[in-house]
Amino acid sequence: MQQTNAIEIIARTLSMIDLRLIDHGRNVALFTCNAMRAAGKYTEKEIDDMCLIALFHDIGAFKTEEISRLVAFDAENSWEHSIYGYLFIKRFSPLAHLAPVVLLHHTSPRFMDTVPEPYRELAQILHIADRMEISSRFGGHSAGDLVRYFADERDKLISSGLVSLFSRNEGSIDRDEMWNRICHAAHSRSDIEDYLKMLVLSIDFRSRHTVTHTVSTAEFSGLMAELFSLRRRERACIAIGALLHDIGKAGIPVEILEKPGCLDSQETEIMRSHVPLTEQLLRGRVDERVERIACRHHEKLDGSGYPQGLCAPELTFAERVVAVTDILSALCGARSYKDVFPKERVVSILTDMSARGKLDGRIVRKIVDSYDFLMERTALVSDPVTRHYEQLASEYDHMLESISDMRETGNFQLAPFCDV
Ligand SMILES: [Fe+2]
Numbered sequence: 324m325q326q327t328n329a330i331e332i333i334a335r336t337l338s339m340i341d342l343r344l345i346d347h348g349r350n351v352a353l354f355t356c357n358a359m360r361a362a363g364k365y366t367e368k369e370i371d372d373m374c375l376i377a378l379f380h381d382i383g384a385f386k387t388e389e390i391s392r393l394v395a396f397d398a399e400n401s402w403e404h405s406i407y408g409y410l411f412i413k414r415f416s417p418l419a420h421l422a423p424v425v426l427l428h429h430t431s432p433r434f435m436d437t438v439p440e441p442y443r444e445l446a447q448i449l450h451i452a453d454r455m456e457i458s459s460r461f462g463g464h465s466a467g468d469l470v471r472y473f474a475d476e477r478d479k480l481i482s483s484g485l486v487s488l489f490s491r492n493e494g495s496i497d498r499d500e501m502w503n504r505i506c507h508a509a510h511s512r513s514d515i516e517d518y519l520k521m522l523v524l525s526i527d528f529r530s531r532h533t534v535t536h537t538v539s540t541a542e543f544s545g546l547m548a549e550l551f552s553l554r555r556r557e558r559a560c561i562a563i564g565a566l567l568h569d570i571g572k573a574g575i576p577v578e579i580l581e582k583p584g585c586l587d588s589q590e591t592e593i594m595r596s597h598v599p600l601t602e603q604l605l606r607g608r609v610d611e612r613v614e615r616i617a618c619r620h621h622e623k624l625d626g627s628g629y630p631q632g633l634c635a636p637e638l639t640f641a642e643r644v645v646a647v648t649d650i651l652s653a654l655c656g657a658r659s660y661k662d663v664f665p666k667e668r669v670v671s672i673l674t675d676m677s678a679r680g681k682l683d684g685r686i687v688r689k690i691v692d693s694y695d696f697l698m699e700r701t702a703l704v705s706d707p708v709t710r711h712y713e714q715l716a717s718e719y720d721h722m723l724e725s726i727s728d729m730r731e732t733g734n735f736q737l738a739p740f741c742d743v
Pocket residue numbers: 380381393401404428429453
């Protein structure tokens with residue numbers, strides 16, 4: 324996939340964090356970029372990296388329930404999403420060295436005495452950029468009003484030199500030019516893949532029941548493509564289609580993803596809307612074959628699937644593979660409404676669905692024949708993800724606790740978190 328398209332998909336998906344925050348990350352990236360350019364001391368590479376950090380800075384809000392606080396102007400103490408975003412960037416992105424900037428992007432400068440440079444200054448730039456964006460979105464204030472606000476009210480806290488970067492025009496670029504730069508910055512192919520994987524994990528980690536769903540689906544799909552000796556191009560389409568098949572879940576409320584037991588009809592409708600959302604995110608940004616693989620994973624050969632109710636002649640082999648591996652991954656993983664199923668149960672469910680004309684019999688037979696191999700190989704990918712999830716959850720609790728202690732005592736020691 325082209326870099327431009329991957330970054331566009333990431334930006335569109337992050338826009339789904341909350342409808343009130345569409346394009347928030349992109350706008351914050353623009354303010355950040357121009358402030359850093361005005362400072363005149365940052366390299367192009369440093370600016371490009373910070374633009375991506377600005378794009379991702381609220382990724383932690385996918386998980387935490389703080390959105391309403393973020394859209395309020397005074398978002399000091401919005402620690403939950405800042406901590407979660409920090410841990411995510413640190414663990415999963417090639418920009419781990421900038422994770423502290425995300426951690427501190429709502430921190431009052433008065434608590435940052437112990438924070439070393441460059442984090443202190445970059446976090447403040449991101450903070451001002453973020454508040455300027457929120458204010459111009461909801462407060463009806465112009466960027467100029469905001470610069471005056473920071474200059475008047477926060478003078479002693481944020482240096483006036485830093486605030487003034489936001490009102491200077493030298494070297495500033497417009498939104499399109501900034502976006503062009505982000506999309507064409509020299510990121511390696513493997514970095515772009517890591518950003519996409521981070522995005523996918525940030526969606527799957529919203530519910531503890533789906534932590535390994537996408538990585539397992541993608542691994543099963545890749546292995547099946549290998550077992551059927553599919554051509555290289557088709558394998559590549561399956562790999563990327565499986566990786567992106569559920570990104571529309573970014574737009575599904577976490578209460579529905581996490582609900583124990585069955586969904587009622589209205590909730591089912593909402594849950595099913597993740598497919599059109601996936602389509603909306605991918606449309607025009609991936610090869611059509613990839614889009615179809617991703618958007619047809621709930622179709623069944625007998626026309627009983629959704630969203631289109633397509634039938635066997637309309638579904639390609641690659642689309643059928645991901646439709647089966649998606650179910651396989653769900654059956655093998657614990658969900659809010661079910662436990663992990665043993666092999667016999669999984670085999671009997673899949674065989675039954677194939678006998679009823681819903682799933683492709685060749686694919687199901689291959690799974691049954693290679694079951695142990697598939698499970699062993701997929702565990703090599705999914706077990707580390709489970710460990711990451713558990714470690715991340717415990718690190719999150721630990722950090723939240725230390726930070727609330729610091730807030731109680733007023734003694735902020737944030738430097739240890741900058742040691743990345
Ligand atoms: Fe934030």
